[in-house]
Amino acid sequence: MSRPVRKRAGLAAALLAALLPLSAAAQDVLIRNATVHTAGERGTLRGADVMVQGGRIAAIGSGLQAGAAQVVDAQGQPLTPTFFGGLTGIGIEEVSGEASTRDASLALGENAKDITVRPEFDVTLAYNPESILLPVARVEGIGFTLLSAGTVSGGSIVGGQGAVVRLDGSPDPAGPKVLFLSLGAGASNLSGASRAGQWMLLQQLVDEAQGRIPADSQFALLTPAGRATLNRFLDNRGLMVVEVDRASDIRQLLRWAQKQRVRVAISGGAEAWKLAGELASAQVPVFLDPLVNLPGNFDRLGATLENAARLHAAGVQVGFSQSGDASHNARKVRQLAGNAVANGLPWDAALAGLTRVPAQAFGVGDRLGTIAVGQTADLVLWSGDPLDVAHTARQVWLGGRAMPMRSRQTELRDRYLRPAPSAESGALPRAYPARAD
Incomplete structure (x- = not known):
């Protein structure tokens, strides 16, 4: 196997290894400093924290203690229930x-x-x-x-x-x-x-x-x-x-x-x-x-x-x-x-x-359907107004599990957006997978 092929294989393996823990099990997560659109009685909470434990929403407030939970800084961006x-x-x-x-x-x-x-x-x-x-x-x-x-x-x-x-x-x-x-x-x-x-x-x-x-x-x-x-x-x-x-x-x-x-x-x-x-x-x-x-x-x-x-x-x-x-x-x-x-x-x-x-x-x-204590932690952190198609989902959690933000469509996008190889390299066009020598 050539060095470029081994390098790509190594990067793919590393990416897969990074994603597997995210989808394998629910993890305690503290989403800090979000604009929380609860879709419920509490309406919209600005600069709020949401604690996720055991796949459910455990607390909503300000200045929540993370403990052993992973901390995600929302930087004021919108957090909603999944759609x-x-x-x-x-x-x-x-x-x-x-x-x-x-x-x-x-x-x-x-x-x-x-x-x-x-x-x-x-x-x-x-x-x-x-x-x-x-x-x-x-x-x-x-x-x-x-x-x-x-x-x-x-x-x-x-x-x-x-x-x-x-x-x-x-x-x-x-x-x-x-x-x-x-x-x-x-x-x-x-x-x-x-x-x-x-x-x-x-x-x-x-x-x-x-x-x-x-x-x-x-x-x-x-x-x-x-x-x-x-x-x-x-x-x-x-x-x-x-x-x-x-x-x-x-x-x-x-x-x-x-x-x-x-x-x-x-x-x-x-x-x-x-x-x-x-x-x-x-x-x-x-x-x-x-x-x-x-x-x-x-x-x-x-x-x-x-x-x-x-x-x-x-x-x-x-x-x-x-x-x-x-x-x-x-x-x-x-x-x-x-x-x-x-x-x-x-x-x-x-x-x-x-x-x-x-x-x-x-x-x-x-x-489902609201952000409230006791609800399943099905959440989306957005880059901006979720009803504006100019913005996208930064991260999706389902039952407290961070979902890999990949699909067949994103993989095809990335595959076809690779820089075209130079004529001197002898590599295959970007529409084709790499092959071993």
Whole structure:
């Protein structure tokens, strides 16, 4: 092996050795002199210290004693809880164009007469904590996401179940299961080409789950496991996340949820601002994309950049989730929040929409989403305003563990930004790995 190759190998080994202790176990850490955005009751604390012990936040104050803890000088920069990545397929979708790497939806029939409703379908069983998408999102300050069960042709308006996962490499969900439904024009092909058919099917599913339609009926749509699963949500033992945009569909959803006495949250909600008062009264959170502004379809004719601001002003809990390729671009969620601020949403409300609101809505608010004593130490130290894309995450801690600030994308960046070798050196172009002589 030549000297340059040995030198590069030695540097790589040294870097790996330096990173391994950071990811191996939680370490007691004192983050000193930070602008702590708690996303909770204490608001923003300037020049504050945060002590992390045993993977949890042990103390918040000024002049805390470090003891044996590692000290990180924040130099006044922002410290926040890790951010929510939105409703994604991180860990259940590797390459969107390759079917063998997508596990977010179920399709068992291609014709309307073959409608198969399987609420027992659970995407968390396919979760891969070693997906390369995890570090890509994590180095950008994303600490948790909601695995979403999508609807596809050959499926039904009931997508299945998902749950919150933390992006720390843990294989199991961090929160309770939620049930995903799709309503409106985007799901009409799953309900006989009519949005009215969606309410007919939902009523039949309720009647089946509650025994008003016999399990052996030729018209039954649910399996025994499906009836048990749906009953759990109808008994208010779980949250239903409904993808819906048009105001009239949201109105019908609120009426249905009140009649069935179930808990719902809205994903999308392009026209939700038109029913802001009703949503606030029903305590229904809305997870929206603030960049949905133009009427891309007939369900979004009332889309506006002020959606988040208007909902918040009425008392609605607002969170964020990107439309489109959310799994591979979860990091852009803070850009969404920044755009909501630019269009009237208070900064603190935008931060809450990335932290506390999703944590509470999806059943992990007792551990995640705020900086408070006793909470899991999932934290991000930023170089500046985290809602300004000019700034970046300096360090991410998950459960008190300092995460390596590397991903496949940063490695590719560094590889292709190497200085080009000179013609005299005889080295390979920078796009190729070094080879032994």
